[in-house]
Structures are given as structure tokens and as C-alpha cells.
Amino acid sequence: MAETVLVTGGTGFVAGWCIVALLKRGYAVRTTLRSLSKEPSVRAVIASAGAPTDRLSFAVADLMQDNGWDAAMAGCDDVLHVASPLGDGSSGDRHALVAPARDGTLRVLRAAVKAGVKRVVMTSAAATARPPLASERTSDETVWADPDDPQFDAYRVSKILAERAAWDFMAESGGATEFVTVLPGAVFGPLLTRDNLGSVQIIQRLLEGKPSALPKLGFWVVDVRDLAELHIRAMVTPEAAGQRFIAAGEFMWMVEIAGVLRSRLGQRGARVPSRTLPNVVVKLLLPFMPQLRGLAPLLGRRFPLTAEKAHRVLGFAPRPVADTVIDCAKSLG
Structure with missing residues (x-):
């Protein structure tokens, strides 16, 4: 009988590719949704990626609610906890997402330990x-970021505090359940669905010619397919237990990303901007660019x-970022 893996947040970008990779490897997968009304669309999306869906099942569970997590965990061997609340960097409250991220993570971990799962891999x-x-x-x-550092927006503060809380909980109450965290950079790659674009919004906006000139911002990029593979390796590799793993390929400036799009997409990339904005100009424009506010401290860095x-x-071998x-x-499209 195939081992069963619970993947939280089945409508998400990373979760979807984790589900695809697991099913192609022969695992049975259960994924959580806040409503079963999403089941047909999620099943269709997974099938469109070439994965068999006869071993895919669904459970209703919400990170903000206690109900449903025990039932979701029942009979599962391992857990990939991928779900997390998203932010756009525009919130003035840097702690706005902490409670849902931290409390949701602890709900998942309590249920996993109670169910006796072998290992939980958490996306940080x-x-x-x-x-x-x-x-x-x-x-x-070995580095732990300071959540009070002004370089971090609400989303990143929530990730820092949720991961800290998770490690503390597992150290005190984890029992025989093993724990691993995966720390991805900016996640790009092919979409399975247009919901929850996350980092992919950067590519979408560039294709639309927005912004008309580029801030000097860059990212350590990881392909979503490589990230899904890394989650599975973190789940099955004995030496990974109790470890953190950074998942990133190459660093690329936005102007380099734009250059790849223009050079390789032909007419499709014709609107991609090529000009760059001086940092001082970007800082003046930040009040009108809330989606970039959280990245302001990283200008030029x-x-x-x-x-x-x-x-x-884990034998991580990321593909070329281009x-x-x-x-x-x-x-x-």
C-alpha cells in the first residue's frame, strides 16, 4: 500500500507542484482545502500536469480553525506543511500575518504529533x-533573522516567527515526529493555476510593461518544480531530520530577468521594460508603489x-534560472 502524505493548502502554487511530484512518485496524497467546492478544479489542475489523481484525496481544514486537522492527519505517514497566509507588502502593520502563520503552523504540528506521523517538512x-x-x-x-529588523515586511516577519515557534514546539512536544524546514528564495516557474500568483506577479507585470523602468532589485530564485522535489527529498532523507535547508539557485537582478524575457520571447516580450530607475527615484515613488514597499531596504543590494x-x-540541483x-x-499565456 502506498504511503500517504498530507500536503496543506492544496490550491497553492508550491503545494500544487508538491502534489504533482508526490503522485508521480507513487505516493497517495491528501490535501487540505478550506472548502470542498475547490476539489474539482484542484483535481483537474493536477491531472493537467500529467499526474494520476486516483490516489489524491481531500480534507477540509483551515489554518485559522482547530476543526478538521485531526481528521486530515488520520492515516498519514508524512506531512508537507506548505500553506501560509500571503501578503502583498503593503500592510502598515508588520505583525499583521504573524498570528495566522504561527497559530496555523502550530495547529498542523499538534495534529501531526498526535497522529504519530513520521516527519513534517515545513515551507519557510x-x-x-x-x-x-x-x-x-x-x-x-545557522542564521536566524531578527523579526524587528526593518528590512522585513509583514509576510517575512510572519515566516520568521512561525518557523521559530515551530522549532520551539517540536523541541518541547514533538515526540517521535521528525521536523525539517525548507527556506526558498523567490519562487518562479510554470503556473498550474492563475490563483495566488505570489512571486510570479513580478514576471506578469514585466510582460505587461510594468513598471516602465526597473528598480535595482534582485532575487535569489528557485524553480517551483525544483522546490517540490527538494521537499520530497527533505521528507525521505534520513540525514535531513532536525535540519533547515535553504533552497535557491541563482541571484538575478530585475533588469537581468527582463533581459531574458526580451531576448527569448520575441514579440511576447516586446513590452518588457529595459530602463532602470536610480534608487533615489524609487524611494520617492514608494508611497505610490505599495507592492514594493517591503523590498525598499534591499534596493541595490x-x-x-x-x-x-x-x-x-539532499542532492539539490536547480535548473538554470533563465x-x-x-x-x-x-x-x-
Whole structure:
């Protein structure tokens, strides 16, 4: 009988690719939805990616509610906790998403420990391992970001505090259940659905010619398909237990991403901007660009980061970021 893996947040970008990868490997997958009304569309999306759906089942559970999690966990061998509340960086309250992210994570972990699952792999964020901007230290798994650091917006603060709370809980109450966290950079790659675009909004806006000139911002990018594979390796590799893993490929400036789109998409990339904006101009425009407000401290910065541990322990081998960008753009239609 196939092992059963619970994947939280089945409508999400990363969760969808985790489900596809697990089903193609022969696992049975149960995924959580806030309403079963989404089941037909999720099943169709997973099938469209070439995955068999006869071993895919659904459970109703909400990160903000206690009800449903025990039933969702029943009979599961492992858990990929991927779901998390999303923010657009525009909230003035940097702690606005902390409660849903932290409390939702703890609900999942309590139910997992109670059900006796073997291992929980949680999706965190590379920002949780980012040192202060003034530091020359390389971002790696030994670093814990300071949630009070002004470089972090509400979404990243929620990720930092949720991961900290998760490790504290598992140290005190995890019992025999093992725990691993995966810390991805900016997640690009082909969409399975147009819901919850997340980082992919950056590519979409560039294709629309927005903004007309580019801020000097860059990202450590990971392909969503490589990230899904890494979650599974983190789930099955014995040496991964009790570890954090940064998941990132190459660093790319927005102007480099734009250049890839223009050079490889032909007419489809004709509207992609090529001009850059000086940092001082971007800062003046930030009050009118709420989606970039959370990235303001990173203007012009290429902070050092390493995913060596994921390469060494999990055999992480990310594909070229240029290919990821193009596959992402093509999936946008």
C-alpha cells in the first residue's frame, strides 16, 4: 500500500507542484482545502500536469480553525506543511500575518504529533536566515533573522516567527515526529493555476510593461518544480531530520530577468521594460508603489547566500534560472 502524505493548502502554487511530484512518485496524497467546492478544479489542475489523481484525496481544514486537522492527519505517514497566509507588502502593520502563520503552523504540528506521523517538512522562507543588512555575513541555515529588523515586511516577519515557534514546539512536544524546514528564495516557474500568483506577479507585470523602468532589485530564485522535489527529498532523507535547508539557485537582478524575457520571447516580450530607475527615484515613488514597499531596504543590494547544505545533503540541483523565467512566462499565456 502506498504511503500517504498530507500536503496543506492544496490550491497553492508550491503545494500544487508538491502534489504533482508526490503522485508521480507513487505516493497517495491528501490535501487540505478550506472548502470542498475547490476539489474539482484542484483535481483537474493536477491531472493537467500529467499526474494520476486516483490516489489524491481531500480534507477540509483551515489554518485559522482547530476543526478538521485531526481528521486530515488520520492515516498519514508524512506531512508537507506548505500553506501560509500571503501578503502583498503593503500592510502598515508588520505583525499583521504573524498570528495566522504561527497559530496555523502550530495547529498542523499538534495534529501531526498526535497522529504519530513520521516527519513534517515545513515551507519557510530564505528571509528567515537573512542577517542584518549591515552585516557581511553570508545567509545560511545557522542564521536566524531578527523579526524587528526593518528590512522585513509583514509576510517575512510572519515566516520568521512561525518557523521559530515551530522549532520551539517540536523541541518541547514533538515526540517521535521528525521536523525539517525548507527556506526558498523567490519562487518562479510554470503556473498550474492563475490563483495566488505570489512571486510570479513580478514576471506578469514585466510582460505587461510594468513598471516602465526597473528598480535595482534582485532575487535569489528557485524553480517551483525544483522546490517540490527538494521537499520530497527533505521528507525521505534520513540525514535531513532536525535540519533547515535553504533552497535557491541563482541571484538575478530585475533588469537581468527582463533581459531574458526580451531576448527569448520575441514579440511576447516586446513590452518588457529595459530602463532602470536610480534608487533615489524609487524611494520617492514608494508611497505610490505599495507592492514594493517591503523590498525598499534591499534596493541595490545583492546579499550573500548559500544553498550548499541542500546540495550536499539532499542532492539539490536547480535548473538554470533563465529557463525557469521563460517557463514561468509561457505559463502566463
